[in-house]
Structure formats: structure tokens, C-alpha cells
Amino acid sequence: MKRLLLILSLAFPLFIKAQNYIVNLAEVKAKIQPTMWGLFFEDINRGADGGMYAELVKNRSFDFPDAFMGWKTAPSRQSYGRNEVFQIINNAAVNPNDPKYLQVTVTKPENVLLQNEGFGGVTVKKGLAYQFTLRCREQVAGLKLKVEIVNSKGSVVGSTVQEISRDARNDGAFKLLQSTITPSDTTVNGRLVLRFEGTGKLDIDRISLIPTDTWKGKAQNMRADLVQKLADIKPGFMRFPGGCIVEGDDLTTRYQWKKTIGPLEERKLISNQWKDGGASGRAMPDYFQSYGLGFMEYFQLCEDMKCEPMPILNCGLSCQFGAGEVVAADQMDEYVQDALDLIEFANGDAISTVWGRKRAELGHPAPFHMKLLGIGNENWGPQYVERLELFTKAIKSRYPEIQLITSTGYTPNPQFKYMDSVLRAKHVDIIDEHYYQTPNWFLMNAGKYDNYDRKGPKIFIGEYACHSVRIGNSGNKNTMLCALAEAAWMTGLERNADVVTMAAYAPLFAHVKDWQWTPNLIWFDNVSSYATPSYYVQQMYSLNKGTDVVPITLNGESIAGQDSVWASAVVDRKAGVLIVKLVNPSSVAKVKSIAGLKGGKASLTVLKGRPEEVNSLEMPELVKPVTALMTVKGKELKLDLAPHSFTVLRLNL
Structure with missing residues (x-):
């Protein structure tokens, strides 16, 4: 096979001589695992x-050490004798995996209700159906159960009357009851309310509210x-x-x-x-x-x-x-x-x-x-x-x-x-x-695996993330620099895929108001979510994985970090493309020429932004990759690598 070289020329400031990057398509340095x-x-x-x-209900089975955590009751448990209406039954001897349930006893008609706060509020969307379920067992007939979703002002936005079926009565077994609630309005900081009307005694467990989308x-x-x-x-x-x-x-x-x-x-x-x-x-x-x-x-x-x-x-x-x-x-x-x-x-x-x-x-x-x-x-x-x-x-x-x-x-x-x-x-x-x-550390250790034993065990980078400050500190942010x-x-x-067989960023998710660790790949609240710049880096690598690593060098040596540019090159034999990844974290733009091309279709995906920039719920796409399609005419393509950018170039072979 004829040796095919692609020449990538880096334009330095005028007083510095230009240098050439070489990608050797004839040599396969390593096979890339599908699991990479x-x-x-x-x-x-x-x-x-x-x-x-x-699930929108917190502590749905009353099994937290404080069995009422997440719940409020009316009348209060302390209002006229503790647990006169609401009593937690410990059933661990019968079912140690679901040791508790709630027994509701109403001897005189009054406003008896049970309210769940959800995870920072119960959030529902207008017009979307929600599946309500609970397990129940009727001890004394007479109670009717009305289920409501209320907004932050206490107004009802959705409700259903949950019939206590005959097979939930007096046979000693819990039965699963279910119904659908479709809210008439969207609410963010709502509550799930169970109202008990009439008199009677009812055992309930595993109260659940789940959206159908x-x-x-x-x-x-x-x-x-x-x-x-x-x-x-x-x-x-x-x-x-x-x-x-x-x-x-x-x-x-x-x-x-x-x-x-x-x-x-x-x-x-x-x-x-x-x-x-x-x-x-x-x-x-x-x-x-x-x-x-x-x-x-x-x-x-x-x-x-x-x-x-x-x-x-x-x-x-x-x-x-x-x-x-x-x-x-x-x-x-x-x-x-x-x-x-x-x-x-x-x-x-x-x-x-x-x-x-x-x-x-x-x-x-x-x-x-x-x-x-x-x-x-x-x-x-x-x-x-x-x-x-x-x-x-x-x-x-x-x-x-x-x-x-x-x-x-x-x-x-x-x-x-x-x-x-x-x-x-x-x-x-x-x-x-x-x-x-x-x-x-990450910039200086991009060549860490260059000299690893090629015949030894494979390496799994099971957890990694760049921290803008010390590990675990709440000041850590998912910045563009990271x-x-x-x-x-x-x-x-990627260059060492014959040694490194898998890698994963960690942690994956974090609630914007309820977290213990940062940075994280994806942030969310009860309504929406956003991807971080780190997420887009992960995605750009995974969507451009390739099948084989090919060498990319500067003057015969690895270009990791030379002139503040980090790079790797792979080919995708199935798609018939060369994929070059180029990272320019510096504040200086770099100009590159790729010569020796056949011409044809290509794409350029660029993620760029100021080093301190982060995405947020308010601006979820402040930093986001942009892809441009192009047609390469002739045998040379000239590209600008923007300051603080990550570029993925796909070229037809």
C-alpha cells in the first residue's frame, strides 16, 4: 500500500518558522475498542x-429512619395525642425488605390529610398524565381517598378519587390501586395531597406518582x-x-x-x-x-x-x-x-x-x-x-x-x-x-500512557474529571478551561488505545440545589437539565471514535502539548473518514493547513468559549459545539484553530 501522508502546517507568529504535522494513514498504531x-x-x-x-414522591414507603420524613399530616401528629390518626406500623418480622407502612384511623369526620413534599417540590406539567399508585389494605370500611396535586399556593391543579376496591377489604393482603391524574396547569413547587374523608381504618404503603413521558x-x-x-x-x-x-x-x-x-x-x-x-x-x-x-x-x-x-x-x-x-x-x-x-x-x-x-x-x-x-x-x-x-x-x-x-x-x-x-x-x-x-495536571499528563507496557494489563480510566480548585471543594465549576x-x-x-481500553467521566448527574460533589457532567432541576462543556467534549470523542489510531507527529515526535496544541488522529474504516482532534487551550489562535487531500466532503465541529465560561439553567447553550459542512476543493485545506477551542475535523479518505 502506498504510504499516504497528510501534512498539517502550523502557522506560528511571523518570526517563527512554520512546522509540519504529519498523519500517517498507512500505519495502524492501535485498534480502538467499541467500549472506548x-x-x-x-x-x-x-x-x-x-x-x-x-418517581416524584419522597419516602414513598415510610421506610426512612424518620418514617414521616418528606410528609406532613393534618391534624398534626402532636395536636391531640401522638399517632391517634397516623401510626407507623413496623412490619419487619413479616417483610424485612419493606418493614413499615402507615395506618390511618379516622373515628370522626374531619379534615384529615397527608402531604408529600417530593424532591424539592412536586413538579408537574399541564396536560401530561401522571400515574398514581398505592398499596392499601382496608381494616375498617368507610374511608374515601381523594388524591390531589396542589401548587405552591395550595390551589388544586389535578385530582382523582381513589376507590377502595372490594379486594382490598378484609382479606389480610395489600392490593395495588392505581389511577391517572392530568394536571390543568403546570406547577414547579407543588405537593401531593391525600385527603381521607369519612371514618374507618386503612393501611397504606408505597405511594407513587410517576409521569407518563x-x-x-x-x-x-x-x-x-x-x-x-x-x-x-x-x-x-x-x-x-x-x-x-x-x-x-x-x-x-x-x-x-x-x-x-x-x-x-x-x-x-x-x-x-x-x-x-x-x-x-x-x-x-x-x-x-x-x-x-x-x-x-x-x-x-x-x-x-x-x-x-x-x-x-x-x-x-x-x-x-x-x-x-x-x-x-x-x-x-x-x-x-x-x-x-x-x-x-x-x-x-x-x-x-x-x-x-x-x-x-x-x-x-x-x-x-x-x-x-x-x-x-x-x-x-x-x-x-x-x-x-x-x-x-x-x-x-x-x-x-x-x-x-x-x-x-x-x-x-x-x-x-x-x-x-x-x-x-x-x-x-x-x-x-x-x-x-x-x-x-491533565494538560501535562496527556502523554502519561505513551510509555506504558504494551503487553501488560489493559487500563480502564474508571473515573476522571478536571477540578478548577481542590477536589470536592464547592467552588469547583464545569468551566471551558476544565x-x-x-x-x-x-x-x-486515544493515542494509546492499545493500552487504555475504556474511560468514563465522573460523576454523571447533579441537582442544582441538592448536590454533594462538583464538577459533574450534567446538571438539572425538577424541570429541565443542561449539558456542561465537559459533556460536549465526551460526546465529541464518542461520536468520532473511529476504528484505528494512526500516528500524528511533529518532527517525528508526539505533538502532545507542543506549541500549546494537543492532537490525536484516528480513521474510521467503516465510514471511510480520517478524524483529527485538535485542542488549543491557549489564548492564541493557530492556523493549520492540511495538504495532500483528494478533495470532497468534510465537516468541522468546534467547541470554543472563554476559559471561565460555564453553562447554566438560564443559559444552557452558552458553550456548545457548532458543526459546519464543507467541500474541499483541491489538495489543501486551511483552518483556523480559535483560542480556547476543541476542534474535530472529519475528512473523506
């Missing part, structure tokens, strides 16, 4: 409950605008469910996947690891995991987005910054079995395997074809290595095709060096590295 750019999801910053999960109308009940932003990235994988919540404050609050599948009343609510605020110190004492989104929903979401599922499991260690609990090595059978059962749940035959049948019973007979499994999150030290060996031996002997992702801790420090050396000596499949660093630093860093990941 993906997503990391964790229920932090209201990412699930109050965020991606579309969930993503693709799926029964997983995910908020459409948030999930669509994920789908628009076209991720290669999604890592779930975290993050620190995998570890738990202690082992009792670790994430246990088997408790997140099946009927909602069988999904045991637990405290969220992030309720105390983590590094930010922003405590959220009402932050719990309802598991309305569980492993079944995560697997189905990955399937819908056509990306690889990447579940992460607890390895027998709780958060090593918290209680630091360790399961004895001779008592690890339950933890290892959970991993084996998860693989069977994801991939097992729907008839001949126990957990494959369970998946089929939940409505998904076909396997999910899971290939990736993480063992532990940000764990380190000899205690992690000892437990990893137990998982590896059990899983590889039964499922050798499963690629195991192993932890190196939480940051590049001496602990990381120890873990990296140990894991390499054990020839693990994939090593997980996490980086939360400053813009300068996005450009990430884009520059990603050129190095």
Missing part, C-alpha cells in the same frame, strides 16, 4: 432518587431528558451502580444487587453513602436509596443504549475512608457467590439456570451478554489483593471469558504504585485508575 468512551453512573447528587428515576415510555420509569442526554453520547459502556455506594459506610449499607431486583416492595431501602456529604461536606440527611432503579433497570438501560453493561460489586471491604470493615477471608463465600450469581443472572439460560430463570421471570428471557465485571471500588492494600484472588479463582474457573476490572485505590499516590505493581505481577485483565486533578484540559488528556488516551 463510556459512562459512570452513581446515585450521588440526587442522581437516581430525585433525578434519573422519575418517561424515556421511550419504558416501564423502568426513567426521566426522559436526563436519559436522552446519556443516549446522545452513544456510550460504549455504562459502569454501575457506583462508586462509593458499592462499598457502603459499613458492610450493612453496601450495595447488594439481589435486593434491587423484583417487585418494588421487595427492594429494601438503605442509607445512601453520600448522605453525609463526602469531601464536599454538604450533608443530605434525607438521602436514601429506594432502588426504584436496580440492576435489572441498569442492564435494560445498557441494552436500550446499545452499550456494554459494567456492574461493580463489593469485594468484602467497606469504604476504607469510613468504617473500613473487612470480611474475614474464610467468610467470603456469600460475596463470591453473589458475583457468580450475577453472571448467571446476566448471561444464564432462561430455563436451565436458577438466576437465568429469575431474569426471565422479570420479563427478560434473553441474556444481556455481560462481558465486564468490576471487583471492588477504590479499594487497596493487601486485604484487597487477598479477596480479589478469591473472586478471580472462582469466576475464571467457571467463566473464563469474563473480563475482571481490578482496583488501584482512589488517586495516583504511593498506594497506587503498590497496587499497580501487584496487579501487574498477577496478570490481571484490566486495572482501574481514577484521576481528579487540576487543569495543569473541558479543554480533559479534551487534551483524552488525546493521550
Whole structure:
């Protein structure tokens, strides 16, 4: 094959001699995995409950430690004898996964109501149908239930009368009742109100209000605008469910996947690891995991987005910054079995395997074809290595095709060096590295993987984000400068795709008024959401992934950071295009010529803005990429790289 060179000429100030960039299309430096750019999801910053999960009712099953958290009652519980009307019944001996329910007893007609505040208010749209459901059991007949949605002024914008059906009476079992409410007006800071009329006694549980415009109308009940932003990235994988919540404050609050599948009343609510605020110190004492989104929903979401599922499991260690609990090595059978059962749940035959049948019973007979499994999150030290060996031996002997992702801790420090050396000596499949660093660090480390061992384990950058100030500080913002630093860093990941097989920004979501950590990829309130400059960087890489890395050099050397320009080049054999990514974080414009072209169609996508600029709810598209189509006439194309810009150029081969 004839060697084909594209010459990219950089125009320096007039007193500096111009230099040439060379892209060698004849040489394939590395194959790019379909999983290269993906997503990391964790229920932090209201990412699930109050965020991606579309449920509008907080503490819907009264299972918070304070069972009335999120609720107000009239008459007040203290007004004429505590719990005379409203009484929390602890039913843990019968159903430990749904231990509480509310018993309402009305002996004389009066204004008895129960009101839920939602997640920073109940938000509804005019004309959109909302599905109201509750589980109830009638103990003494006579109560009628009227359900209302009221606005911030207390005016009713939607209501329904919920009939207590005959099969909810006196047979000892809870029954699911449901109806539809269509608001006559839009309200943002509303409330859900249950009015009890007449006299009688009624047990109620799992009160729910969910919009009918969930993503693709799926029964997983995910908020459409948030999930669509994920789908628009076209991720290669999604890592779930975290993050620190995998570890738990202690082992009792670790994430246990088997408790997140099946009927909602069988999904045991637990405290969220992030309720105390983590590094930010922003405590959220009402932050719990309802598991309305569980492993079944995560697997189905990955399937819908056509990306690889990447579940992460607890390895027998709780958060090593918290209680630091360790399961004895001779008592690890339950933890290892959970991993084996998860693989069977994801991939097992729907008839001949126990957990494959369970998946089929939940409505998904076909396997999910899971290939990736993480063992532990940000764990380190000899205690992690000892437990990893137990998982590896059990899983590889039964499922050798499963690629195991192993932890190196939480940051590049001496602990990381120890873990990296140990894991390499054990020839693990994939090593997980996490980086939360400053813009300068990301810019200066774009060549980090240039000299990594090409025959060693693959690298997964499981979490990374550029922080404008110190980690966890509330002053961190998703600035354009941070996005450009990430884009520059990603050129190095892409150039070294034979070593770096996957990468994901973290965290993914944050509620603008209810968060513990920043920066984040996508921000939202109860009405709308916006993408950050960092989001657009992720999207521009993922939509322009390519199939093969080709060399791009300046005077025979990597151009990472030379003259304040970072670059990478790939080809997409399927689409028949060369894709060049160019990052100019400096304040000086750069002029480039690309010579040796055949001519034809091309496109140029540019993300640019002042270094301090950020998007917001008020200005969601202040910083946004713009794409221009062009026709290249002749063999040369001249381009201007704007100051503070990230450019993706696609050229026909």
C-alpha cells in the first residue's frame, strides 16, 4: 500500500518558522475498542432518587429512619395525642425488605390529610398524565381517598378519587390501586395531597406518582431528558451502580444487587453513602436509596443504549475512608457467590439456570451478554489483593471469558504504585485508575500512557474529571478551561488505545440545589437539565471514535502539548473518514493547513468559549459545539484553530 501522508502546517507568529504535522494513514498504531468512551453512573447528587428515576414522591414507603420524613399530616401528629390518626406500623418480622407502612384511623369526620413534599417540590406539567399508585389494605370500611396535586399556593391543579376496591377489604393482603391524574396547569413547587374523608381504618404503603413521558415510555420509569442526554453520547459502556455506594459506610449499607431486583416492595431501602456529604461536606440527611432503579433497570438501560453493561460489586471491604470493615477471608463465600450469581443472572439460560430463570421471570428471557465485571471500588492494600484472588479463582474457573476490572485505590499516590505493581505481577485483565486533578495536571499528563507496557494489563480510566480548585471543594465549576484540559488528556488516551481500553467521566448527574460533589457532567432541576462543556467534549470523542489510531507527529515526535496544541488522529474504516482532534487551550489562535487531500466532503465541529465560561439553567447553550459542512476543493485545506477551542475535523479518505 502506498504510504499516504497528510501534512498539517502550523502557522506560528511571523518570526517563527512554520512546522509540519504529519498523519500517517498507512500505519495502524492501535485498534480502538467499541467500549472506548463510556459512562459512570452513581446515585450521588440526587442522581437516581430525585433525578434519573422519575418517581416524584419522597419516602414513598415510610421506610426512612424518620418514617414521616418528606410528609406532613393534618391534624398534626402532636395536636391531640401522638399517632391517634397516623401510626407507623413496623412490619419487619413479616417483610424485612419493606418493614413499615402507615395506618390511618379516622373515628370522626374531619379534615384529615397527608402531604408529600417530593424532591424539592412536586413538579408537574399541564396536560401530561401522571400515574398514581398505592398499596392499601382496608381494616375498617368507610374511608374515601381523594388524591390531589396542589401548587405552591395550595390551589388544586389535578385530582382523582381513589376507590377502595372490594379486594382490598378484609382479606389480610395489600392490593395495588392505581389511577391517572392530568394536571390543568403546570406547577414547579407543588405537593401531593391525600385527603381521607369519612371514618374507618386503612393501611397504606408505597405511594407513587410517576409521569407518563418517561424515556421511550419504558416501564423502568426513567426521566426522559436526563436519559436522552446519556443516549446522545452513544456510550460504549455504562459502569454501575457506583462508586462509593458499592462499598457502603459499613458492610450493612453496601450495595447488594439481589435486593434491587423484583417487585418494588421487595427492594429494601438503605442509607445512601453520600448522605453525609463526602469531601464536599454538604450533608443530605434525607438521602436514601429506594432502588426504584436496580440492576435489572441498569442492564435494560445498557441494552436500550446499545452499550456494554459494567456492574461493580463489593469485594468484602467497606469504604476504607469510613468504617473500613473487612470480611474475614474464610467468610467470603456469600460475596463470591453473589458475583457468580450475577453472571448467571446476566448471561444464564432462561430455563436451565436458577438466576437465568429469575431474569426471565422479570420479563427478560434473553441474556444481556455481560462481558465486564468490576471487583471492588477504590479499594487497596493487601486485604484487597487477598479477596480479589478469591473472586478471580472462582469466576475464571467457571467463566473464563469474563473480563475482571481490578482496583488501584482512589488517586495516583504511593498506594497506587503498590497496587499497580501487584496487579501487574498477577496478570490481571484490566486495572482501574481514577484521576481528579487540576487543569495543569491533565494538560501535562496527556502523554502519561505513551510509555506504558504494551503487553501488560489493559487500563480502564474508571473515573476522571478536571477540578478548577481542590477536589470536592464547592467552588469547583464545569468551566471551558476544565473541558479543554480533559479534551487534551483524552488525546493521550486515544493515542494509546492499545493500552487504555475504556474511560468514563465522573460523576454523571447533579441537582442544582441538592448536590454533594462538583464538577459533574450534567446538571438539572425538577424541570429541565443542561449539558456542561465537559459533556460536549465526551460526546465529541464518542461520536468520532473511529476504528484505528494512526500516528500524528511533529518532527517525528508526539505533538502532545507542543506549541500549546494537543492532537490525536484516528480513521474510521467503516465510514471511510480520517478524524483529527485538535485542542488549543491557549489564548492564541493557530492556523493549520492540511495538504495532500483528494478533495470532497468534510465537516468541522468546534467547541470554543472563554476559559471561565460555564453553562447554566438560564443559559444552557452558552458553550456548545457548532458543526459546519464543507467541500474541499483541491489538495489543501486551511483552518483556523480559535483560542480556547476543541476542534474535530472529519475528512473523506
